Each structure stands twice: as structure tokens, then as C-alpha cells.
Amino acid sequence: MIRLDELTKVFGTPAGDITAADRIDMEVPEGEICVLLGPSGCGKTTTMKMVNRLVEPTSGRIFIDGTDVTKTDPITLRRRIGYVIQQIGLFPNKTVEENICAVPDLLGWDRKKSRSRAAELLELVALDPAVFLKRFPKELSGGQQQRVGVIRALAADPPVMLMDEPFGAIDPINREVIQDEFLRMQSEIKKTIMFVSHDIDEAVKMADRIAIFDSGKLIQYDTPDDLLAHPKNNFIADFVGGDRTLKRLRLITVEEAMMKDPPRVTADDSLSDAVAKMEEHGHQSIIMVGPRGRARGAIRLSDARGQKGRVGEHYSKLPTTVRINEDLRNAVSAMFSADETWLACVDDDGNYKGYITQRGITHILGATYRDQ
Missing domain, CATH: 3.10.580.10 (CBS-domain)
Incomplete structure (x- = not known):
């Protein structure tokens, strides 16, 4: 579970203070995916980065499974949180196995345990360990690299994952495949995930809950179906699009x-x-x-x-x-x-x-x- 309590971030600039996140209150239940949406500069990425304190909050508190992480050592905290970025960030001089095991190795895991975990995770995303464990990132396709980037964040079995537009750089066909693979994996592992996206269709597909931001404020926080059916105001209605009824087709079996x-x-x-x-x-x-x-x-x-x-x-x-x-x-x-x-x-x-x-x-x- 992730809970943000009156979370605020103010950046000081030569032109004056800018409030990037303004008293954000929200809770992501355990095992759910929350997608943060909004126009550029709205505060969604700042809000997510405050969870692992890549951006330090000006005020407010952040709770993960009931623990106030604003009082936790940032380095220790980040090793307990999976983090996936659009640019993937695999170490080019390390094999797939070594990339996946990077955090477990830092945490002092037994080598046999961490290597076994790497093989399990590759199987989870339909990559044969016998084929891929000893390969280097340059020997993988973009979609394969992205899958490795995702499971690397899972290697130490963190309770929480943060994802910053993780599928944005993938071509549309592979993006659908990887999204489906990720949702299948999530149905098994049930991580608590905060996920930044700019794509309302991706959010509707991936999220249990969607948070829409504007000018540093959280405007609406709802399930995808409620968000599409009951936009809170004209800004939300315009943001989700005039075809919001058609988008709901994805949400009903x-x-x-x-x-x-x-x-x-x-x-x-x-x-x-x-x-x-x-x-x-x-x-x-x-x-x-x-x-x-x-x-x-x-x-x-x-x-x-x-x-x-x-x-x-x-x-x-x-x-x-x-x-x-x-x-x-x-x-x-x-x-x-x-x-x-x-x-x-x-x-x-x-x-x-x-x-x-x-x-x-x-x-x-x-x-x-x-x-x-």
C-alpha cells in the first residue's frame, strides 16, 4: 500500500517559487496499479519520484505499508522499491543475468538464490533463461530489453514498484504484447505499482485506479470506468477524450x-x-x-x-x-x-x-x- 498525506513539493527558481505538487492526498491499495496522468508539467512525475525520494518533498508524508518513508534512509529505501524507466537503463557491460541480479547482489543475497531468481523472472516474461541469461543488452531487441528492465525491478521482490513511462519507447505492436505480458505477470505477483503515463488508452488498459493531475493538483482519482463515465469537470472530460464511452468497451467483458x-x-x-x-x-x-x-x-x-x-x-x-x-x-x-x-x-x-x-x-x- 502507498499513501500520500498532504504531499507538497515547491521548487525555488530565479523567477519565483513553483509548486510542482500541491497537497496531494491519495492511497494506492496493496496489489493494485495506479496510473498517474496529466499534461506536461502537471506534477505526476514529481509526485511519483517523491515516493522513492529521488525528489525530496517540501512537506507532507509518504507511507509504504504503514511505514513513514520520509524518515527512512533514501538509499535503503530505493533498494526496497522497484524502479522502471522509459530508457530502460540496463548496464551494457553486464549480462542479462548480472543486470537482473544487481540489487540482490547489493543486498547481499546468496549467489545461488539470486541467479535462480533471475531465471524464474525471465520465464515469467516468456524469455528462455537458457537463451537469454548470458546475453548482453546489445544482443536483445528493444522489446526484450524492456522486459528485462521490468523484471530487474522485481528481482529483490520489492513490495512497491514505480514505473516512469516504461513502455513509451516501444513500437505499438510490441507495446501491446509487453503490456499484456506485464498484466499477466501482475495477476500472479500482485505488486503495488505507481505508474506514470501520458497515454489515456494505456492507463485505461493497465490501471486499477487513475489519478489525473493539473498544475500540481490532483483533480480526480478514480477507477478507469468511473473516471470515463463520471468525469469530475470539463478539464477531465476533455483530457480523457470525446470517445470516452468507446474507451469503456475495454473495461467490460x-x-x-x-x-x-x-x-x-x-x-x-x-x-x-x-x-x-x-x-x-x-x-x-x-x-x-x-x-x-x-x-x-x-x-x-x-x-x-x-x-x-x-x-x-x-x-x-x-x-x-x-x-x-x-x-x-x-x-x-x-x-x-x-x-x-x-x-x-x-x-x-x-x-x-x-x-x-x-x-x-x-x-x-x-x-x-x-x-x-
Whole structure:
């Protein structure tokens, strides 16, 4: 847990004092990612650097897991906090293994323990230790260097990590991959993370909570969904963008928006039974499932009404399906690509779990605004 209590930083300049951080009060719960956002010079980076005292606060207090770190030796403090920067900062004359073990070595870890930790961490970010441990930074791609930079910050198992635009220098394709890898890793290790970014889309994807700053002040501190649905003022609304409703698609899973456990038919059912089920539930189509419950196709009411025979003789193949653990952004994209207004929703094994419609997505997005 990180708690900032009335944290203030004033820089003295020839032109007069500048307040870079003005009485910042906020708390990052244990195991969560907090992304700090705002325009250039707003105070977000200064606020983060005060946590490990790379910038000393003018006043206020900083607590990490209940301990007031403003009374801790700065060098000792920094060795207990993981720190990742955009420029990565790997030591070029050291191997990947030696880079990862830099802080554990400073802390006097047993050599066998620290080297084992380096191999574990490489596996965590999908880099084969047998291939990468003895390589030098110049032998890695930019994305691979960034992964090593992230896990180096984790090597001594710090309770807190600070990240200063860690993915900003990576090309868009690799950035998505590394972000996904990092979120998968975070789901396992559950570190408390403060993360500076300039990208609202990255923040929405990565954060449990977002803090938006302006002119040294913390303007709004909220979950991504609440921030997008209920911006506190015009500055926040403008900052998150006019497409803030569309950004929320990333935050809602298909499972949350779908109609669960709808009626279904099998290949051996009669068309008359399929028609009866559709009419009973007011549906224009119904999914045909296989013996194990997997979605195999669909029957439309307009095609089945008045016809005889079995469902298996008349069904149409599904143009596509969407997995229940995907977000609504992927679901909408799949709908548009297939030119459909609804999709069957399946689990990772292809079992039919429900269906999702454009109208249902519109309703779930609009419900939050209606509740204001």
C-alpha cells in the first residue's frame, strides 16, 4: 500500500517559487496499479519520484505499508522499491543475468538464490533463461530489453514498484504484447505499482485506479470506468477524450454484457421444436449445440417457420463467435467484421454460454450514465 498525506513539493527558481505538487492526498491499495496522468508539467512525475525520494518533498508524508518513508534512509529505501524507466537503463557491460541480479547482489543475497531468481523472472516474461541469461543488452531487441528492465525491478521482490513511462519507447505492436505480458505477470505477483503515463488508452488498459493531475493538483482519482463515465469537470472530460464511452468497451467483458444461458437446440431436435422455443422467448434465431454443448450453428425463425425436418438438416454455420473473457471492444469489432448485430458467446472450449447484441452493449454502456 502507498499513501500520500498532504504531499507538497515547491521548487525555488530565479523567477519565483513553483509548486510542482500541491497537497496531494491519495492511497494506492496493496496489489493494485495506479496510473498517474496529466499534461506536461502537471506534477505526476514529481509526485511519483517523491515516493522513492529521488525528489525530496517540501512537506507532507509518504507511507509504504504503514511505514513513514520520509524518515527512512533514501538509499535503503530505493533498494526496497522497484524502479522502471522509459530508457530502460540496463548496464551494457553486464549480462542479462548480472543486470537482473544487481540489487540482490547489493543486498547481499546468496549467489545461488539470486541467479535462480533471475531465471524464474525471465520465464515469467516468456524469455528462455537458457537463451537469454548470458546475453548482453546489445544482443536483445528493444522489446526484450524492456522486459528485462521490468523484471530487474522485481528481482529483490520489492513490495512497491514505480514505473516512469516504461513502455513509451516501444513500437505499438510490441507495446501491446509487453503490456499484456506485464498484466499477466501482475495477476500472479500482485505488486503495488505507481505508474506514470501520458497515454489515456494505456492507463485505461493497465490501471486499477487513475489519478489525473493539473498544475500540481490532483483533480480526480478514480477507477478507469468511473473516471470515463463520471468525469469530475470539463478539464477531465476533455483530457480523457470525446470517445470516452468507446474507451469503456475495454473495461467490460463479454460475460458481463451477454444474455446468459439462453435456449438452445441440438441437431436432432425438430424444426417445430426450434420454432416453439424461439417464439416462447421472443428470439429471431437460436443456437444449435453439439453433444458436449459447443456452439455449432444457428437456425433463424424466418427460415424454420412452416418447415419440416430436423435442425441438423437446416442450420447455418456461425460467421464467428466471441469468447466470454474478451472485452467488448473485441466483440464490437467482431460484429462489424461479420456484419452481424449479435454473436454467440463461448468459453475457451467453445461451449455455448450466451449471446451478445449491439443493443445490449449500448444498454450496458448507457446504464452508467443514466445512474448519474
